[in-house]
Amino acid sequence: MIEKAVVVTNRLGIHARPATVFVQAAARFDADIFLSKGDVSRVNGKSIMGVMMLAAEQGAEVLVEAEGSDAQQAVERLAELLASDFEDKI
Template sequence: MSERTVKIESKVGLHARPAALFVQTAAKAPMDVTVGRPGHDPVNAKSILAVLGLDARHGEEVTLRAEGDGADELLERLQRLLSQPEPESA
């Protein structure tokens, strides 16, 4: 299993457009992908409602996990999305 801890740099946190781009990127992967805040259960990173429900804000850290072929590459793409002050297209 691959895992990364990432600081959210978007000013709106993991909400609205950044969340949509994050979920779209995760949904393209054939493996299970989760995202979670410290002290909380991880959620399905392919579910917009679950990701929005995290209420992850600017400056907070989240943990990304994926298992399978291409997991490291996927987590790298997701990390890049979360590490940007302003979201780009997926």
């Protein structure tokens, strides 16, 4: 299992559009992807509902976890995406 903590920088947090972008990016990897924030249970990073359930606001620390053949690449790319403002991705 590869994991990395990242702080959400988007001023609106991870709302519907950034969640969609994240899920689409996660779907490109074979690895199983999970996200967690504070007391929220681990959610499937390839599920739009799961990602939105995190309710990750600006400044929240989110743990990105991946397990599988391309887990390292997945964690690096998805952590980078969460740390971005998403403006150029939407």
